[in-house]
Amino acid sequence: MKTLLITILFSTALFSAKAADIYVNNSGQPGTWTTITLALAAAAPGDRIFVSPYGAYVEDITIVQNVTITSAVSETLFNLVGTTNIIGNSNMDVRIIGCEASGGLTATVGAATLANKANVYVVDCNYPSITAQDFIVTHVLFCDVPTLNIRHGEIRGCTGSTFTIADGPNAGIGDTVNIVANKFARLNWQNDDNYFFIANNRIVTTTTNAVVLNNWHYSTVNKNIMANNTVQNNYWVNNVANYGATILLQDNNNRDNLEFWNMLVNNLNVSSTYSRAVAAPSTAGSGNVKSYYSYYNSPIVNLTHIIESSAGAWGAAAIPFDADGRGTDATAIDAGSPSIQYYDIDLTRNDRGTFGGPYSIDNYLEPLTGNARVYDLNMPFEIWTGQTPAVKAESTHMK
Numbered sequence: 001m002k003t004l005l006i007t008i009l010f011s012t013a014l015f016s017a018k019a020a021d022i023y024v025n026n027s028g029q030p031g032t033w034t035t036i037t038l039a040l041a042a043a044a045p046g047d048r049i050f051v052s053p054y055g056a057y058v059e060d061i062t063i064v065q066n067v068t069i070t071s072a073v074s075e076t077l078f079n080l081v082g083t084t085n086i087i088g089n090s091n092m093d094v095r096i097i098g099c100e101a102s103g104g105l106t107a108t109v110g111a112a113t114l115a116n117k118a119n120v121y122v123v124d125c126n127y128p129s130i131t132a133q134d135f136i137v138t139h140v141l142f143c144d145v146p147t148l149n150i151r152h153g154e155i156r157g158c159t160g161s162t163f164t165i166a167d168g169p170n171a172g173i174g175d176t177v178n179i180v181a182n183k184f185a186r187l188n189w190q191n192d193d194n195y196f197f198i199a200n201n202r203i204v205t206t207t208t209n210a211v212v213l214n215n216w217h218y219s220t221v222n223k224n225i226m227a228n229n230t231v232q233n234n235y236w237v238n239n240v241a242n243y244g245a246t247i248l249l250q251d252n253n254n255r256d257n258l259e260f261w262n263m264l265v266n267n268l269n270v271s272s273t274y275s276r277a278v279a280a281p282s283t284a285g286s287g288n289v290k291s292y293y294s295y296y297n298s299p300i301v302n303l304t305h306i307i308e309s310s311a312g313a314w315g316a317a318a319i320p321f322d323a324d325g326r327g328t329d330a331t332a333i334d335a336g337s338p339s340i341q342y343y344d345i346d347l348t349r350n351d352r353g354t355f356g357g358p359y360s361i362d363n364y365l366e367p368l369t370g371n372a373r374v375y376d377l378n379m380p381f382e383i384w385t386g387q388t389p390a391v392k393a394e395s396t397h398m399k
Contacts, residue, residue: 019046023072026055036061036069036080043067051078053098058082060103063094064110071098077126084127086120088112088136095121104129104147107136114171117152134169141375142364151191154178156375157364162186167215168193174217180376181364183324190214198226200361202324206234209248218254227261230321233275234268244275245301249289256287263294266318276301295319324361 024039025032032052033039037059039049045065050072051057060082063069071078076098083103086094088110096105105127112118112135121139122130129147132138138153146161151168152175165177167190176195179187183202192215203210210231216224233246246267249255269275277296297318320328364375376394383389 019048020044022047022049023052024049024057025052025072026057027052035059040067053078055079056081060085062087064089066093068095068097069099070095077124086118086136088118088133090116090118092118092120094119095123096125097121097123099125099127101125101127103127104131106130107132107138109133109135112136114169114173120153150177152177152194154180155182156180158182158184160184162188164188165191165194165196167191172217174219174222176222181361183361185210187211188214189216192217195219195222196224196226198229200228200364202230202321202361204230204232204234208235209233209245211247212250213248213258214250216251216253216258219257223257223259225259225261226263227259228263230264230266232266232268232318232321235275244269245279246276247278249278249280249285252281252285254287255285255289258289260289260291260294263291263296264319264321265294265296267298268318 020043022039022043023029023032024034024036026034028034029052033042036049036051036057039051040061040063043049043065046067048068048070050070052072053076054073056079058081061080062085064087077100078098080099080101080103082101084096084099084101084105086105086107088108090111090113092112099122105122107118107120110118114135117135117137119137119139120132121141122143123139123141124143126144128145130138130140130143130145130150131148132150132153134151136150136152138150140148140150140153140155140158142157144159147164148155148158148160148162149164149166151166152173154177155163156178157180159182161184163179163182163184163186165179165188170193173193174195175193176197177191179196179198179201181200185203185205186207187198187201187203187210189196189212195217210233211226231246233244235244244267246265249258265277267275267277276298277300279301322328378392
């Protein structure tokens with residue numbers, strides 16, 4: 001179970017100073033509500049609901065307005081025996097922090113729109129599943145969640161099984177979905193509305209493909225980027241077309257804006273024709289996939305349009321990695337990039353190499369009790385005498 005940090009998200013606007021604090025305690029303590037449902041009914045927009053973790057709340061809750069629901073005790077999750085239903089609204093802001101739930105969380109469109117999306121933050125929670133529909137920007141941070149299915153937003157520092165980015169309303173939105181520093185088994189990307197930034201993840205599967213890109217948003221300006229990931233396929237099935245690939249590019253559209261950087265991609269069943277590090281349909285799409293400073297332990301299959309710009313990118317054997325997905329073989333660390341931002345692997349220059357830099361998995365999976373936990377850090381790679389460096393960070397923090 002994760003250590004809980006009662007959280008303020010600095011990157012978003014603060015609630016009104018008039019917001020009230022409401023307390024829930026099912027023991028009947030004076031001045032508290034006995035259920036979360038009653039507290040929600042009494043809450044005004046922007047209120048915070050603090051839930052005592054010393055007892056289970058057997059109820060399905062429905063959220064229809066701006067509200068924060070959080071554990072009343074730092075580092076302790078409250079127990080919800082039931083489901084969480086969020087009905088979207090224009091510019092909605094919902095935050096659920098520190099919930100251990102037996103049922104899934106579902107966020108439906110409601111009155112949210114393309115121009116006025118709802119924001120849902122799920123932080124330090126354990127849900128069996130999280131599902132969010134169109135126009136719900138879902139921020140899933142530091143959660144244990146086996147099944148995720150969202151369309152917009154971010155997934156950072158989570159553990160799980162299958163993460164799906166479903167297709168949106170096909171309105172050409174062009175936002176970026178960030179999937180950063182997670183440990184899970186399978187990524188299923190189906191979205192042609194939004195770009196992706198997939199970085200510093202450990203994705204290891206024992207069934208079919210580890211990453212399937214079924215569709216993606218093409219642009220001549222912006223890129224879809226996979227960087228610093230360890231991706232491994234342990235699926236031992238021979239001679240099954242495509243299904244043995246570690247990364248499967250399923251779509252035949254333009255691949256010109258797909259880029260792989262500092263990737264470590266293994267397939268442990270290289271005896272099969274289609275059990276390869278990367279595979280694509282036999283009818284290749286247009287454009288070129290760019291792959292820089294990555295290590296693949298087997299050739300690419302049916303992907304004729306590719307630019308491979310690092311020496312020694314193909315290996316005869318899989319690279320070993322540690323429990324958090326860091327490559328332990330020197331040939332896989334930074335893969336020979338001469339550029340300074342990829343060179344310094346001990347982070348003294350904020351290295352961007354395999355599992356380094358501001359998106360390092362270390363920044364996500366090890367909570368710093370009592371201190372700010374940075375989940376998105378932007379800072380210069382070099383600082384020279386006389387410069388005034390600018391550092392921008394998004395974080396969660398102890399209350």
